[in-house]
Amino acid sequence: MRNVLPILSVLGGLLALWYLAVVPMNLRTALDQAERAGVSVVPSTAIERREASVWYLMLNNSDQFAATYDIQRSRLPTPDQVVSELWKTTGAMALRGRAMTKRSLIYHGWITLQSTLWGFLLGTLVGIVSAVVMVYSRSAELTLMPWAIISQTIPIVALAPMIIVLSSQLGIEGRGVPKAIISAYLCFFPILVGMVKGLRSPDPSQLDLLKTYHASALQVFIKLRLPAAVPFLFTSLKIGIAAALVGTIVGELPTGAISGLGARILIGDQFGTPLAIWSALFAAAIMAGILVTLLDLLQRMTLRKMGVAH
């Protein structure tokens, strides 16, 4: 509970900044609307206002500040607008029994969550297996590690369309599989790196100790390397699941996906509705927060059970 106060004060600061930014971001739209409504603004024509800097407009039109907080298609929606849009597209729809319709963020979030979890599962599997291979084979590490690093330097937005096209060429129906692959592609790397570090974390004397027992390689792995890697694994999993969510959303952006939070962001962009983008963004952030928190709880429980946490 001691952590709540600092978190709240950072949140409050961010909200204050956001509300402050609303005025310069939305002032031009507000002035346009005021002009159309017959209110006198400075300068009086849209063409002149385009030339003027936002600071000049702010100095001369302070009476229009209030209007910037109440614009339908604003460039920067206010936090309360975002919250009410979020509620309208989630809770309110669920109450009317329409949680799974195309306009509901619950539906889109569910689509994104499924791909994220499949991608996370796949990425974790690939990450752990390749970490084990690399720890036990120096040559595998030398051959594979550079590729794993290179894979993360390629922008995923460039790669995602290719994976989608490729999977449709291979006759895979729907977006689920390619999205999970893109998601896994982003999430395997932190898990690989964390597991390699974790599996290598026992110091030489601990390995020597098992050698004095004449332990088999399998026993060394199960009794020492694997449990030693668990704390490292959880840290990686938390990074990995956030990366998996980003990967899924990126996989939903290109070429006409119609469902998923990424698709909502794209549609909001195409139809000029920043509010839709912001609420999809917040839905994604809340989902990431929940997923990471769940993993954190699992980590605490596991480590406490192992006796490592104290």
Next chain:
Amino acid sequence: MTTAAAAPAVQPVVVTRGLDLTFQTNDGPIEALKQINLTVNQGDFVSFIGPSGCGKTTLLRVAAGLESPSAGEITVNGMTPDEARKHRAYGYVFQAAGLYPWRTIAGNIKLPLEIMKYSRAEREERAARVLELVDLAGFGKKFPWQLSGGMQQRASIARALAFDAEILFMDEPFGALDEIVRDHLNEQLRALWQRTKKTIGFVTHSIPEAAYLSTRIVVMSPRPGRITDVIENPLPDERPLDIRDTPEFLAVTHRVREGLRAGHAYA
């Protein structure tokens, strides 16, 4: 050695003949051990003492099959060290207790027993027995972080004792502990050895520790690592801690110091 043993047979446990070990490093070869000739008999408590780099730890590791010699011979229980290791002939105690933080104290002691495939009942029974032996009965369910450094080191000794190896190799086991704890553990180790009559190879930096604990003291010197003196400890079997204030004890430590000085030109 193959001849039928005559009366009170003293079995040699570790025998080395002309043992050399040279490490190849980027700065050229380093002679860690040079011409080591030594016999450790059953029931001996042999201390290896010398300055850093004299090869005392290396010698112990060679005997344990953790390093391979470059030349010469070494046998442990009549086998090569590697075979002896595979026969689980010895328990090894490292300088760091090295307990697994995710296992309880009893769980740590059962580790070698699990690896050696002892039955569950036997693991329980043995863990309880060795915990008793090192005065840690009642601490089995604690995790390592709940114990002091000295208690952790005792647990690591219990772990080395759990599978009844006849030989105990100890590499500066009390090196990281403060002197008061160390005194206490020395007393306990001495009592443990008297009760179990195991053969112990004990590496240390401390002259009084070597003199108090051992039946024999092997003094070594560095560059190349070699034996400069082997001292048969004349102190009686019963050794209360205050034996360290007697002239006999001081005579032993004096001779160790002489050996160290002879082997090395430390100012």
